[in-house]
Amino acid sequence: MNRVRSAAITLVSPRGAVFLLLAIMLVAITVLNPNFAEPGQFIRFVQRVAPIAIVAIGQYFVIVSGEFDLSMGALITAQVVIAGNLIGQDESKSVPVLLFMIAFGIVVGIVNGLVTTLLKVPSFIVTLGMMLALSGGVLFWTGGAATGNPADGFRQIGRGGIRDVPIVDIIPFSVIILVVLLALAIWFSKRPFGRTLIAIGDSSTAARFAGARVWQVKTTAFVISSLTATVSGVLLVGYAGVHPSVGQGYEFIAITAVVLGGVVLGGGRGWVVAAVAGAFALEALFTLLNFAGIPSTLRDAIQGGIIILAVAYSATTFRARRKGHSTQTLPPGKEPDANDGPAQPAPQMSPATGSEH
Amino acid sequence: MSTAAVRPRRRVPLDSTLIVYIALIGVIAIGAILVASVGRNFFSEGNIRDILTGMSVLGLVAVGQTLVILTGSLDLSVPYVISLSSLLAAETMKGYSGNIIQGVLIALGIAAVIGLANGLIVTKLKVNGFIATLGIGLIVKGYLDTFYKGSSGSVPAEFQYIGATGIGPVPISTIIMLALATLVFLFLRRTRTGHHIYAVGGSLDVARLSGLRTAQPIIVAHVICSVTAGMAGLLLASRLGVGSPTVGSQGGYDLLSIAAVVLGGTLLAGGRGSIWGTIGGVAIFAVLNSVMSVMQVNPFLKDVVRGVVIVVAVAVYTGRVIEQRRARYGTKEVAK
Numbered sequence: 001m002n003r004v005r006s007a008a009i010t011l012v013s014p015r016g017a018v019f020l021l022l023a024i025m026l027v028a029i030t031v032l033n034p035n036f037a038e039p040g041q042f043i044r045f046v047q048r049v050a051p052i053a054i055v056a057i058g059q060y061f062v063i064v065s066g067e068f069d070l071s072m073g074a075l076i077t078a079q080v081v082i083a084g085n086l087i088g089q090d091e092s093k094s095v096p097v098l099l100f101m102i103a104f105g106i107v108v109g110i111v112n113g114l115v116t117t118l119l120k121v122p123s124f125i126v127t128l129g130m131m132l133a134l135s136g137g138v139l140f141w142t143g144g145a146a147t148g149n150p151a152d153g154f155r156q157i158g159r160g161g162i163r164d165v166p167i168v169d170i171i172p173f174s175v176i177i178l179v180v181l182l183a184l185a186i187w188f189s190k191r192p193f194g195r196t197l198i199a200i201g202d203s204s205t206a207a208r209f210a211g212a213r214v215w216q217v218k219t220t221a222f223v224i225s226s227l228t229a230t231v232s233g234v235l236l237v238g239y240a241g242v243h244p245s246v247g248q249g250y251e252f253i254a255i256t257a258v259v260l261g262g263v264v265l266g267g268g269r270g271w272v273v274a275a276v277a278g279a280f281a282l283e284a285l286f287t288l289l290n291f292a293g294i295p296s297t298l299r300d301a302i303q304g305g306i307i308i309l310a311v312a313y314s315a316t317t318f319r320a321r322r323k324g325h326s327t328q329t330l331p332p333g334k335e336p337d338a339n340d341g342p343a344q345p346a347p348q349m350s351p352a353t354g355s356e357h
Numbered sequence: 358m359s360t361a362a363v364r365p366r367r368r369v370p371l372d373s374t375l376i377v378y379i380a381l382i383g384v385i386a387i388g389a390i391l392v393a394s395v396g397r398n399f400f401s402e403g404n405i406r407d408i409l410t411g412m413s414v415l416g417l418v419a420v421g422q423t424l425v426i427l428t429g430s431l432d433l434s435v436p437y438v439i440s441l442s443s444l445l446a447a448e449t450m451k452g453y454s455g456n457i458i459q460g461v462l463i464a465l466g467i468a469a470v471i472g473l474a475n476g477l478i479v480t481k482l483k484v485n486g487f488i489a490t491l492g493i494g495l496i497v498k499g500y501l502d503t504f505y506k507g508s509s510g511s512v513p514a515e516f517q518y519i520g521a522t523g524i525g526p527v528p529i530s531t532i533i534m535l536a537l538a539t540l541v542f543l544f545l546r547r548t549r550t551g552h553h554i555y556a557v558g559g560s561l562d563v564a565r566l567s568g569l570r571t572a573q574p575i576i577v578a579h580v581i582c583s584v585t586a587g588m589a590g591l592l593l594a595s596r597l598g599v600g601s602p603t604v605g606s607q608g609g610y611d612l613l614s615i616a617a618v619v620l621g622g623t624l625l626a627g628g629r630g631s632i633w634g635t636i637g638g639v640a641i642f643a644v645l646n647s648v649m650s651v652m653q654v655n656p657f658l659k660d661v662v663r664g665v666v667i668v669v670a671v672a673v674y675t676g677r678v679i680e681q682r683r684a685r686y687g688t689k690e691v692a693k
Contacts, residue, residue, distance in 0.1 A: 122625040133665060144657065255487075265487055301503075304499065315483035
């Protein structure tokens with residue numbers, strides 16, 4: 001009984017709300033289009049979300065550490081164009097080019113991270129500059145037109161899958177990649193790295209005093225973010241083909257998804273699973289609008305309204321719940337609810353005010 | 358204790374705005390040499406007019422953006438406000454000069470309403486400025502995409518003069534922009550709300566504990582920002598002769614104006630910065646653009662250069678600010 005109640009409380013809490021939203025969306029889609037609930041259809045839906053969800057995982061790590069990554073979309077485009085131009089029809093080049101793309105992603109992440117942490121440039125500006133440089137560079141290289149088309153074998157990563165599976169018929173590779181990356185991400189966030197990242201996002205000064213190497217951890221977060229953009233790019237090559245505008249807007253979609261998942265901009269609070277659920281909720285919303293026959297031009301308007309409402313909901317609820325509670329969010333299973341002892345917050349408050357002297 | 362110590366130290370030799378203008382002079386010097394190397398004159402009347410014209414639209418947007426950033430918020434909805442205002446003005450005027458005042462008022466009025474919505478969502482619903490303005494921007498974008506298929510309306514010839522004429526090499530549009538910047542400068546310096554904008558951006562909690570109504574300055578900043586974006590839209594309408602649903606987003610004014618503000622020495626976190634710094638930042642962009650156009654740099658490479666310049670300039674600049682801060686904290690206790 002008590003467990004049911006606390007589960008219900010979690011569902012309406014900021015972190016749980018995204019799952020509630022997602023459930024409502026999925027039910028609504030199923031009502032409009034019963035076929036959607038069939039396993040085969042559903043797995044297609046998951047496949048469609050995979051690139052967004054993967055980018056959201058990367059953006060989660062950056063946002064929770066208190067930074068932004070606006071360069072993701074441009075990096076996706078860059079990777080897609082690299083794959084298209086360098087692999088061409090020569091299947092044997094797939095592996096070396098893939099390795100090159102990963103290296104390129106790592107370099108972009110390291111540059112973003114180091115300029116942000118060591119040169120103290122706000123990450124908004126660093127990644128904005130990176131975005132301009134990458135997208136300008138890609139367009140310069142391709143002359144602004146769609147060029148190249150990677151070999152079919154490479155495109156299979158994004159569009160193919162394990163065939164003849166009972167029930168769902170096909171398990172797309174992208175779904176498998178998403179599951180693996182999500183598992184990795186959960187593992188990362190439970191390790192010291194993930195905990196340090198959240199501590200840094202909450203207060204980078206306090207984390208530094210506690211002995212964290214802020215620049216290393218944040219740079220790692222940027223590298224993770226760039227790597228997820230790379231993976232997403234590889235999937236999109238198979239799915240959408242090569243086009244200089246393929247990754248356009250992904251940075252804002254990723255940020256929206258992460259924020260829908262209750263992750264606080266400015267860092268220090270959030271759960272990677274909820275961020276992925278945010279990506280699913282966003283895509284479910286688009287699917288729903290599609291099925292409901294709403295003109296695609298209004299999609300943006302509705303998306304805008306929903307994200308404002310979702311964040312307003314979590315911000316106002318969180319404020320109400322925060323009174324008398326500590327702000328810790330880990331571990332994910334334990335939502336601080338009304339039963340938590342009021343003794344916790346007190347010892348955390350006093351050192352915070354005194355530490356500057 | 359610390360506030361008392363800050364006051365006299367604020368007059369450190371190189372203040373942030375000065376650095377921006379030193380950087381501007383550097384960019385002009387390098388630009389002039391590059392332009393001279395291809396046999397053109399950087400200081401020709403035509404070139405100066407081009408640069409000043411290039412400053413006007415981004416300048417209007419950036420002046421408003423400065424206020425919003427000073428409060429610690431952001432405005433990502435400006436490109437859509439720009440497009441909407443250009444359309445509203447052009448559709449209301451319908452080419453008749455008698456409708457000019459009406460058109461301007463409607464465009465700026467709607468812009469102000471959008472700014473008010475931004476401000477209320479940020480302050481009352483406690484939504485982060487990034488998300489609030491992104492959401493409102495998307496809503497306006499949805500409206501534009503749904504109801505306007507292309508450019509529409511038309512602007513009378515009298516209104517087009519604003520974008521086309523000038524006094525000597527100085528275009529009217531730039532004079533309007535600079536006049537507005539002066540007004541906003543006085544607003545920040547002389548009015549209570551202006552001071553509160555700095556206070557709220559410096560620390561929301563401290564401002565609240567000091568007894569400020571923290572919502573009001575943020576709302577005012579958002580309204581002014583949207584109105585200046587609306588003015589930028591009017592200016593673009595006067596230049597194009599029609600209203601266009603994509604004129605704002607094509608210009609990338611959201612991110613560029615934020616970049617110009619930060620380039621001008623305003624802290625992205627809020628609480629520190631100046632209007633004249635922003636104008637300097639806008640000027641750097643305009644000079645850069647003009648030099649690249651004269652040198653016939655590939656338009657895509659321009660973006661690369663712009664990106665690198667933004668990051669490098671801000672890196673050089675923030676390096677200084679951090680040092681100043683350390684000194685401030687360090688002098689009283691441990692001077693390392």
